Amino acid sequence: MKYLILLTSWLLLSNNLFAAEALTGTVEKQPLNTTAITMFLVFVVTTLLITVWAAIRSKTTSALYTGGGGINYWQNGLAIAGDFISAASFLGITSALFFIGLDGSLLIIGVMGSWPVILFLIAERLRNLGRYTLVDVVSFRLKQRPVKLVIATASLAVLTFYLIGQLVGAGKLIQLLFGLDYIFALVIVSSLMIIYVSLGGMLATTWVQFIKAILLVIGGGITSFLVLKYFNFEFGKIFTSAVDSHPKGLASLQPGIGFKQPLGVVSLGLTMLLGFIGLPHVLMRMFTVKDAAAARKSSFVAISIMSLFYLMVVVIGFGAIAILNDNPETYYDAAGKLKGGGNMVAVHIAHFVGGDFLLGFMAAVTFATILAVVAGLTLSASATIAHDLYRTFAGDKHSERTEMIIMRSSVVGVGVIGILLGIIFENQNVAFVTTFALAVSASVNAPILIASMYWKNLTTRGVVWSGIIGLVSSIILIVLGPLVWVNVLGNESAIFPYGYPTIATLPITLICLYFISKFDNSDRAKQDRAGFEEQYIRSELGIGAADASNH
Amino acid sequence: MSDINLAGIVKSDAYKSLASKRKRISYTLTGVNVLAYSIYVLCMGFAREFMSTPVGAGPMNIGIVMVIFLIIFAAVISGYYVWWTNKRYDPALKQLLSSINEGSK
Numbered sequence: 154m155k156y157l158i159l160l161t162s163w164l165l166l167s168n169n170l171f172a173a174e175a176l177t178g179t180v181e182k183q184p185l186n187t188t189a190i191t192m193f194l195v196f197v198v199t200t201l202l203i204t205v206w207a208a209i210r211s212k213t214t215s216a217l218y219t220g221g222g223g224i225n226y227w228q229n230g231l232a233i234a235g236d237f238i239s240a241a242s243f244l245g246i247t248s249a250l251f252f253i254g255l256d257g258s259l260l261i262i263g264v265m266g267s268w269p270v271i272l273f274l275i276a277e278r279l280r281n282l283g284r285y286t287l288v289d290v291v292s293f294r295l296k297q298r299p300v301k302l303v304i305a306t307a308s309l310a311v312l313t314f315y316l317i318g319q320l321v322g323a324g325k326l327i328q329l330l331f332g333l334d335y336i337f338a339l340v341i342v343s344s345l346m347i348i349y350v351s352l353g354g355m356l357a358t359t360w361v362q363f364i365k366a367i368l369l370v371i372g373g374g375i376t377s378f379l380v381l382k383y384f385n386f387e388f389g390k391i392f393t394s395a396v397d398s399h400p401k402g403l404a405s406l407q408p409g410i411g412f413k414q415p416l417g418v419v420s421l422g423l424t425m426l427l428g429f430i431g432l433p434h435v436l437m438r439m440f441t442v443k444d445a446a447a448a449r450k451s452s453f454v455a456i457s458i459m460s461l462f463y464l465m466v467v468v469i470g471f472g473a474i475a476i477l478n479d480n481p482e483t484y485y486d487a488a489g490k491l492k493g494g495g496n497m498v499a500v501h502i503a504h505f506v507g508g509d510f511l512l513g514f515m516a517a518v519t520f521a522t523i524l525a526v527v528a529g530l531t532l533s534a535s536a537t538i539a540h541d542l543y544r545t546f547a548g549d550k551h552s553e554r555t556e557m558i559i560m561r562s563s564v565v566g567v568g569v570i571g572i573l574l575g576i577i578f579e580n581q582n583v584a585f586v587t588t589f590a591l592a593v594s595a596s597v598n599a600p601i602l603i604a605s606m607y608w609k610n611l612t613t614r615g616v617v618w619s620g621i622i623g624l625v626s627s628i629i630l631i632v633l634g635p636l637v638w639v640n641v642l643g644n645e646s647a648i649f650p651y652g653y654p655t656i657a658t659l660p661i662t663l664i665c666l667y668f669i670s671k672f673d674n675s676d677r678a679k680q681d682r683a684g685f686e687e688q689y690i691r692s693e694l695g696i697g698a699a700d701a702s703n704h
Numbered sequence: 705m706s707d708i709n710l711a712g713i714v715k716s717d718a719y720k721s722l723a724s725k726r727k728r729i730s731y732t733l734t735g736v737n738v739l740a741y742s743i744y745v746l747c748m749g750f751a752r753e754f755m756s757t758p759v760g761a762g763p764m765n766i767g768i769v770m771v772i773f774l775i776i777f778a779a780v781i782s783g784y785y786v787w788w789t790n791k792r793y794d795p796a797l798k799q800l801l802s803s804i805n806e807g808s809k
Contacts, residue, residue: 255755258771259748265778266741272782273730273737389762396763406763407756408748415749422745426738446794453786460779467772690714693723694801 186331188513189520193331196364196521197345203360207353214556217354218285218536219440224359226447229438230454232359235366236435236529237264237455238462239319240326240522243369246463247499250470251477253411254399257470259418261463263425268459271430272452277445278606279436281695282688286533287436287598288541291605294684296613296677297545303620305541307597308433310624312534314590315432316527316567320575321586323523329493330500330516339575342524343568349528350535351564355441358532362525368518370462372503376515377465379506380472391468394475405474420656427659428591431598434533445695473502480505527571535563585636588652592631596658597623604666606692609685612678615670623662630654713804722800726793733781740777744770 211217249257283289288308292300320339327338349357384390392406399405412418429435439448477484477491477498484501486492493500500519504512539560544551578586597620604611631637631654635647649657670678690696713719747755748767755767 255767255771256748258767259745262741262744262771262774265775266737266744269737269778269782269785270734273734273785389760389764392763392768403763406765406768408752408767412749418749419745422741422748426741446790449786449789453782456782457779460775463775464772467775686711686714690710693714694710694797696710 186513186516188509189331189516192513192517193520196368196517200345200349200357200361200364204349204353204357207356207360211352211354211356214540214553214560215285216356217557217560218532218540219437220354220356220359222441222443224356224441226442226450227454228359228363229442229447230451231366231458232362233435233438233451233455234458234462235362235369235522235525236432236438237429237459238366238369238522239526240322240519243373243466243522244326244496244499244519246466247470247473247502248496249411250467251473251498252495254395254401254405254471254474255408256411258467259412259421260425261466263422264429264459265456265463267426267429268452268456270426271436272449272456274603275430275436275606276439276448276452277695278692279439279602280442280445280448281692282606283440285437285440285536285540287431287433287602288537291602291616293605294688295605295611295616295681299617300613301541301545303617303624304598304601305537307593307620307624308537308541309534311431311590311594311598312433312530312537314586314593315434316530316534316571317574317578318586318590319523319527319530320571321578321581323520323527324575324579326496326523327520329497330519335579336576339572342527343572343575345524346528346531346571347565347568349524350532351561355437355532358525358528359438359441361521361528365518365521365525366458369522370458372511372515372518373462373465373469375511376499376503376506377468377472379511380468380476380502383476383506384472388468391472391475394479395471398475398478400478414650416656417651417653420651420653423659424588424591424595424653424655427595427599427655429594431594431602433537433594433598434529436602437533437536469499469502473498476505477501531564531567531571534567535560538563581641585631585634585641588636589627589631592627592654592658593624595655596627596662600659600662600666606688608670609682610670611666612670612673612675612681614673614675614678615666618669619662619665622665623658626658626661627654630657713801716800716804718800718804722793722796726789729785729788733785737778737781740774744774 210221213221215221246257246260249260251257279287279290282293286308288301288304291304320342323342324335324339327333327342328335331338333341349361353360380391381388384394395405396403401410404410408418412421438451442448442451481489483505484492491497491501500512500515503515507514539556543559544556547555600623601616601620605616630649633648634650634652634654636652638644638647638649714723747770755765755770757766759765759769
């Protein structure tokens with residue numbers, strides 16, 4: 154159970170572990186790292202110049218939300234990969250492999266397993282049916298207001314919780330890597346994020362993510378190359394040395410040292426597979442390219458980059474077992490704990506194989522990563538508020554001008570709320586936050602999105618009720634599970650045994666969705682079913698989809 | 705293009721056969737992918753000894769091989785799908801649409 158909790162915290166966000174460690178006081182502010190700060194400043198100046206350029210081109214809501222649909226497929230593909238390879242994927246998953254060996258691979262294969270499904274079932278239909286958000290697609294043939302309200306709420310829940318996790322993590326991480334104060338770090342991240350998103354919209358956000366993805370792949374490539382060189386390019390030697398150095402020996406290469414409960418593994422597997430499919434800020438990127446074919450190509454670029462990157466992570470993570478454990482005086486403190494906390498594995502490895510320069514480079518890239526991911530989340534949240542909620546509920550009173558003002562104010566609002574929540578959560582164990590985001594995505598967004606595209610009998614009532622029930626049951630089971638009931642509320646043992654609730658919440662949502670839709674005989678339900686044919690034509694042929702811009 | 709025309713296209717035999725080919729490919733690939741993922745997850749949970757079976761002389765085992773295989777596999781099946789839709793499906797659909805369009809004039 155202890156590992157399960159730790160692992161949850163490693164997932165996606167490096168930060169959560171820091172939060173946990175902060176309670177025990179092991180996070181120390183590091184001396185000011187000048188190499189890292191210089192490199193980071195270069196990144197900031199470059200991206201701000203791009204934002205100015207993007208701001209001049211972003212005069213309409215369409216440009217703000219999706220860059221007018223005129224973004225290159227390969228740039229978009231790299232940006233998608235960038236969204237997935239957050240600071241946590243790099244720091245968190247390398248650490249997971251380092252500590253729990255093969256069990257850490259569950260976090261990699263979850264991402265790799267979800268993407269082909271997005272490509273084969275979702276990408277093209279999503280592009281053909283929607284304009285800006287996944288809410289557009291779900292509500293395509295259903296009654297607009299109730300469906301949009303429910304799905305937008307679920308999306309906002311996913312985005313906000315994901316964002317809190319990222320921001321708290323950012324503060325802790327930057328404190329560690331750069332030697333800056335927590336609050337100062339938080340303010341820097343939020344302010345830059347507000348500038349990128351409110352002025353440069355999707356165009357700037359994509360460029361930031363795109364540049365960062367390239368830097369991260371370069372950094373990961375250099376690090377993994379040097380790790381391989383350390384083992385004389387003998388791949389098998391990484392594992393032989395790992396077994397010799399890991400405290401658990403051969404068991405580190407076998408399943409079970411991280412996740413004890415078999416059903417817990419299944420629940421984690423479901424959460425990851427479907428959770429990654431339903432992330433609103435990633436799906437939104439499908440609308441930034443000119444057509445369905447480009448969305449398809451973007452997905453392939455993204456999968457290829459992620460595949461390459463995670464192979465590097467495997468080398469770095471397993472390589473770290475031997476390298477760090479064989480140099481305890483440099484990387485462990487007197488108490489026998491990894492210096493700087495559990496998420497520093499990748500950073501220590503960069504330092505070992507590439508010295509201060511590579512360390513600085515990786516620290517700067519990590520900062521850039523947080524910034525890029527946070528910007529994507531904020532953009533998606535403000536598009537949901539302005540496009541899905543304001544536009545729908547304003548009805549005739551809606552105007553393009555007001556919508557842009559609302560979108561930009563939402564960005565500022567999200568940034569300010571982010572800082573406040575970051576301060577409130579500074580010393581809390583926030584592991585549950587990311588789990589919650591993924592669980593809602595897996596239990597509400599993903600199944601309802603897929604059903605809306607493929608199941609003719611889906612009705613408004615089915616979506617509204619299963620959405621509400623899925624959301625509420627996810628909240629309840631996470632609160633009753635080990636992450637909140639034990640870690641946050643301090644009870645002895647959890648009422649619901651698994652950190653990830655999807656094994657229970659997904660069936661609940663699916664059963665409600667099926668039966669409520671099936672037995673819905675209202676007039677609206679007839680309309681909903683009748684609308685499927687038109688939706689099908691459009692989703693297949695793409696005719697009628699908003700035309701891409703020329704620039 | 706009018707709506708009536710679009711509905712006609714979707715109901716035509718030529719389109720139906722193309723669409724069913726496409727569905728067969730995307731559903732099969734999804735199935736294969738989900739199956740591979742499920743085998744991995746279920747083995748990680750329930751077949752731990754099997755995953756620990758050594759491969760070769762060193763400490764490498766089926767689990768590690770499976771992880772590396774799945775990372776590459778995702779890219780390979782995605783590549784196949786994108787190749788098929790770009791080279792086979794899209795041109796065929798385009799041809800179909802333009803032939804029906806001309807026929808209706």
